[in-house]
Amino acid sequence: MRKPKINKCLYSLFIIGMAMLAPAILAAKPNANELVLVAAPVTKDPSMASIVPFTLTxxxxxxxxxxxxxxxxxxxxxxxxxxxxxxxxxxxxxxxxxxxxxxxxxxxxxxxxxxxxxxxxxxxxxxxxxxxxxxxxxxxxxxxxxxxxxxxxxxxxxxxxxxxxxxxxxxYNEEQELREFDQLVAPLWLVEYSQPKACDPIFKRWKASGLQTSDRVLARFKLASRAGNLRLAQFLGRSIAPEQKYLQSLWRDARRRPLRLTAANKFPGKYVAEEAEVFTYAMNRLAWSEPHRVISALDNTADRLSLSDDQLNKIVQTVALSLAVDQHPDAETWLQKAYQQQADPEILRWQVATAIRQQQWQQTIAMIAAAEPSHANDLSYQYWQGRSWQQLEAPEKAHDSFSIVAAQRHYYGFLASAQIQQVPRLNHREPRIDSVLQQALIQDPAIRRAHELFVQQRFAEARREWRFALREASDDVRMQAALLAHDWQWYDQAIALFTQLGYFDDVLRRFPIASNTAIQPLAQEYQIDPAWAFAITRRESSFMSDAVSGVGARGLMQVMPATARFIQQQPVRYSTLLEPQANVALGIQYLRYLMEKVDDNTLLATASYNAGWRRVLEWLPEQEAVDADIWIESIPYRETRNYVKAVLAYKYIYQLQLGQQSDLFEQLQIMQLQPRTTLATEAQ
Known part of the structure; x- marks a missing residue:
């Protein structure tokens, strides 16, 4: 499976009088690998309530x-x-x-x-x-x-x-020292994108001063080529030194037709280091679609190019990952080769995923035991050791491994708890309210402005004031600010601060029941588990209603305009997607649509919300059914794999928060995903 492209957003001017939207979702969205979760509902301690933030006359x-x-x-x-x-x-x-x-x-x-x-x-x-x-x-x-x-x-x-x-x-002064002039201009010029026309005159002077060297032109040309900015690359190519012109063709092929660079005669050996760099880049791109062509190119070309160890390791790793994702028979050999060359945690993760997918349980245990200690101590591997001992009919060893994992606040902890029929530990812990610090915060003019802007629903400006106020604050002050933000129902900023502070124990505030989102009534209307809808929203936006992603997904549930148009069967205004109730209604309707496509399987629908249902059906086994936890571990896209794990854990927490009796992970441990042919036929 191939890596999705990431679109670059052009910097744009703000428009007078309109709410200024900032695609700052990453500031409030949890880290892609954040799976540190609390596993139990609690009642909020009344003595832990924050002070009344503002009393207005x-x-x-x-x-x-x-x-x-x-x-x-x-x-x-x-x-x-x-x-x-x-x-x-x-x-x-x-x-x-x-x-x-x-x-x-x-x-x-x-x-x-x-x-x-x-x-x-x-x-x-x-x-x-x-x-x-x-x-x-x-x-x-x-x-x-x-x-x-x-x-x-x-x-x-x-x-x-x-x-x-x-x-x-x-x-600009003709007598200005060149070194000083260069320090001012070079950072503006040496970027992967075109600068405004206002920069042209100063760039011309900089070039006339002899500061736009051939090496710098080539460096910027490579930046533009790697970024896919081929128009700028073509423009820069005019200034590349004649003896380096052939490198321009190599980089163009590396970006557009990397297969061409598998031929050894493409590399004359004039600039060996530059040729090795472009070959490495091209092979890493090609490996995701033609891994065996890359393997042949390594045999025929690598020695001639004198690849560095890092460059060779990178290509081998990419080939190994590509084969593993495609479940190719050669994957195991290449993963082992890659890990021997460089002990990379992602390679180890796919070694384990490949072994458990093939039900090589003894090999899984041996592989984890032989891994670097810093890698092998990961909770996921402790869980898979337990699963391996379980399959090898060593129940005591399996129980010991599961017990270690079950004590932790984690997706794998929830899985392990279900395996040994143990209720997850109740580790909720609220931070103490410091009324002195909170009083100082609410007297800060910037905090007051942030609060009022939030009340006025001018969220982008509110966030700027909020961050400005806390830019030099201590962790203690930021913790009290997080508590205040939660009490204001400014959930995205509260969650962001908890994440930045590494404080994961406050389940009530990190996973709020956001009553201002209309999730519960809309979920009931479309027969969707509200805990699941809350979990999706929490993962997608952390309840930032004006969130806009780099690819254009908008609002609480990060609905794409094309998805909204499909659901409504008519165009939907971008501004409508930022209205909480409208966005949630569209997102929940899309969840219902996905459930119909995947035979009401919430696991598959969750993956589909991130990656698309057609792609998810392609990931189903071809012949024999596979255990759900193994299937999750083998999801080709890292983003989707982490997304599914997080949403499942979040859903469990929200089920408990909403007072539901949850057997989510008990069901997950016995679930098997059937071959794709049956489900794919039903989804047509």
């Missing part, structure tokens, strides 16, 4: 409504009366978001004549998140209006590459 409540009205006017109306708007601004004096209201009004009427207001605004709000976008828009205007002196006066670095380049152009 009647005037402050009125100001909250006035702010919302003010913003709505700016976003929806034309020809606003300036005097009236200034009066409305004055009515917001003392309100935490007064500066944001001023920002929106200032940007709406921005002109060079606004300098006095701009100077006052930036002076009052400098170094705070609200000022960054304003300064950026102001500099863009000054650039367009050729206000060079003002531009230099107001410039700050790293607002955008375009603004940085324009500043360098304005301040």
């Amino acid at each position: 009647e005037r402050e409540l009125q100001q909250r409504e006035l702010f919302a009205e003010f913003v709505e006017l700016i976003e929806t109306q034309r020809g606003l009366d300036a005097e009236d708007m200034v009066q409305k601004l004055a009515a917001l004096d003392g309100y935490p978001l007064r500066s944001y209201a001023e920002k929106y009004w200032l940007l709406l009427s921005l002109s060079v004549e606004s300098e006095a207001q701009m100077e006052a605004f930036l002076a009052a709000n400098d170094n705070s998140p609200v000022a960054r976008n304003v300064r950026k828009r102001w500099l863009q205007l000054l650039q367009d209006e050729n206000q060079d002196e003002l531009y230099v006066e107001y410039y700050q670095p790293q607002l955008s590459a375009e603004l940085d380049c324009h500043y360098l152009q304005l301040t």
